[in-house]
Amino acid sequence: MTCASGSRKECATWLSAVVLLAACSAGCGDPDGYSPELRYPVRTDPIIVKPPTTETAVPDRPGVLPIMNMLALNAPNHPLHSMLKDGPPLDPSVLAPNDRAVLQTTMDELFGTPLVPRTAGPDAEFNLRLREELDQTDAKLATGSLLYRQHCLHCHGLAGDGRGPTAFWINPHPRDYRPGLYKFISISDPQGREMRASKEDLARTVRRGLDGTAMPAFSTLSDEELSAITAYVIHLSIRGEVELNSMKNFLTFPAGQRTWDNDKEMIQSWLPTSGDNWFSSQQGAVVTPKPYPKAYESEEGFAQSVKDGWDIFKTPGDKQGGDCLKCHTDYGRKAQFRYDAWGTMVRPADLTLGVYRGGRRPIDLYWRIHNGIAGSGMVRSPHFQPTTKDEIASGKDRLWSLVNFLQVLPYPAMREKYGIKID
Amino acid sequence: MHKFWAAVFGVIIVLCIALFVVAAFVPGWWLPKQVSTFGDAADRLFYMILWITTFFFVLTEALLVYNIWKFGDAKPGYKAPYVHGNHKLEVIWTIVPAGILVLISVLQIGTWEEIKYTKNFPRPDISVNQIVVVARQWEWRIRYPGPEEQKRWERDPKGPENWRKLAEFPFEDFGQYDDVHDVNAVHAWMMDERGAGRVLIHLKTRDVLHSFFLPHLRLKQDAVPGKVIPVWFAVNDWNTAYDEKSKTWVDGFNHNTGQFGDRNFIWDLACAEFCGSRHSMMKGRLYIHKDRADFNKWLDFQQKAQNARMPAAAE
C-alpha cells in the first residue's frame, strides 16, 4: 500500500483529497445558515437629516452610494453645502467607543442575532401585539432570516441597510429599511402622519417585484415563506429605527449634556415608539377608494374622464390642478434626478412607458396618487376625491379621472382615440 | 505498486458507470418528464450521443487501466523507449471520430430544423398562443394579448400578425392597453387534435444575455440584447387546474390522479445563461391548461385582477 511503502508525499496527497471531499460533502449538507457568533453590526454610515434639494440630469455613478459621500457636504466650500438648512449629515463613525458598546449590547438584547432574531418588547402585552399583529414570532423570524439570507441579503444587506454587495451597482438602490419608510403602500393617515407599511404591502412588493427596478418578483415562494420574509423585514425595520433614533440622540447630545440618565433605557424606549408606528400601519389603515363613478363605465363617460384627468394633470397647483408636470416634466420624459429621503437619487417616473414600480392595477395608481410616494417627494393628494356635496352630486371623481388618464397615456393608439396630444 | 493504481482507476470507472445506471432508476436523478411535441426527438439524439460517448469512454478507460496494469512495473534501471508515433493509427483515430461527428451533425438536422427554423414556426393566427417574454435581472416579465384583443381577432384575421409586429417593433415597447401582464409564469394550453395551441414566444431581454430554458420541453433559447427572438413549442400534456383552496390556478396537478402537488407536474422555467448574482434564482413556472377554454378562464381571471379597483379583490 502507498503509505506502508513509505512514500509520504503520495500518502499526504491522498489524505488531503479524502479530507477535502469529506469537507465538501459536509458543506453541501449544511443548510447555509449564520454562525452563532455573528451579530448585527452597529451602523457606521452617515445619517441624512434632510437630503439636499438639487436636481441633476444624470443619476449617481454606478459603484457608489451617494449617501456614503454625504459627509463631504459638511465642508463649507462644497457646492451643495448651502443646501443643508436642516442640519448636516450625522456621522455615526465618530460615536464614542463606550456609547457604541452600550448600543451594541442593548440592541443585541432587544433583537437577537441573525441566527436567532427576535423582537423583545418591554412587556407581555406589547410582545403579544408584536406576535399577533406583526408576526414577530421566534419561529417566523428564524425562517425569515434564512430566506432573507438566501434571497435578499446581497441587495438589502445584513441589517437591512440597503448596502449589500450588489446595492452599489444598481439604480435605484435597494431600500434601506432602517428609516421605516416604504414607497408603495396602501395605507395613509388622514392627518398626513408618516406611515410604515402594511404586511400585505410588503408581501405584495416581494411577490410581484417592483417592475422597472432591480427588485425582482419572488412569485415562486409559498405564502408561508412570504409571510416569514415579511415578518423579518419588519423586524429589521424596527431594529433599524430603534438604532437610528438612539444614534441620533447619542450624536446630537454629547456626553455631559444628555437629557436621559440611563443609556440603556433610552435605547429601549424607542422600541415601543417604533412598534406603535407599525401597529397603526396595519389593515385598519388601508385606503379604500371612493366607488368608481357609474358615469365612467360608459364609453363617453370614460372618454370624458380621461380628458378631465389630463386637465388636472396639466393644471398648476394654484389653479386647483394636480401640478403633476412640475415634477413629471414632459410627462416624465424629461424629468430630472433629485435626492430622496434615503440619500439616494430618484426621478419622477416617465409616465409614457406604462411601467409602474408599485403595480399597474388601477388600485395601485389610485394609492400612489392618494397616498403619495413616501421618501420620493411625491406628496399625497387625497383632496382629489369628491368630498363636498357639489362634487359628489356632479358624479365625477378627479382621482379616478387621473387614474384613467394615466392608464391611457402610454399607448399611442389610445392617445389618438381620446385626443390626447403630448408632443 | 502500479497495479494498485490500475486497480484504483478501474474501480473508480466501474463505480462511475454504476452510478450512471443507478441514476436512471432514482426519481429526480435522470432527465425530467418530457411533454413537448419535439422533446422525444431531442431525447433520441441525447441517447444516441450518450451511447456513442459511453462506448468510447469505456474503451479508452479500459485501455488505460490495462496498460497501467500490464506495463507499469518496470525493472530498476529500465529506460522507456521513445515512440515517435504511428502514422496509420493517428489517421484512424482522427478519421473515425470525425466521421462520427459528421454523422451526428447530419442526424440532428431534422430535429434542429423542426425546433429552430423559422419556416416551421407557427404563423400568427387565432389558433396560436402568442406571448411576449421579457427577461431581465432576475425575473421573467410576461405579456399576453388580452381577452378583448383576442375577440377582435375573430373579426380581423390580420389582428394576430399586427400584434406580433407590435411586439417586435419598437423594441422598447411595453405592450398594448388591454394586454395581460404576469411575472415568472408562462401559461399556455395543451395542443388540441387540430393543432390549435401552438405557442409562439417573442423573446427579449431588457439588460444582459439570458437564456429561456424549459427543461421539461427540452427547449432552450438565448435572449440577446436588442433582438426579438421567436421561440415556439407545443405541449402534449397538462399540469394546472383551478384550485378551490387557493382560489387561483395551481400547477403540479396530476390529471391521472386528480391530485395537486405532484413533482412530475411542476414544470420549471429557468435561466440558462449566467446573468449575474441571482442567476440561479431566476426561475419561473410553466402552466399548461387542459384546453383553450380553461386558459381563457385564467386569462379573464388574470385580467380582472389586473383591473382591480378595490383592495379586497386585489390581494
Ligand SMILES: [Cu+2]
Ligand atoms: Cu438570466
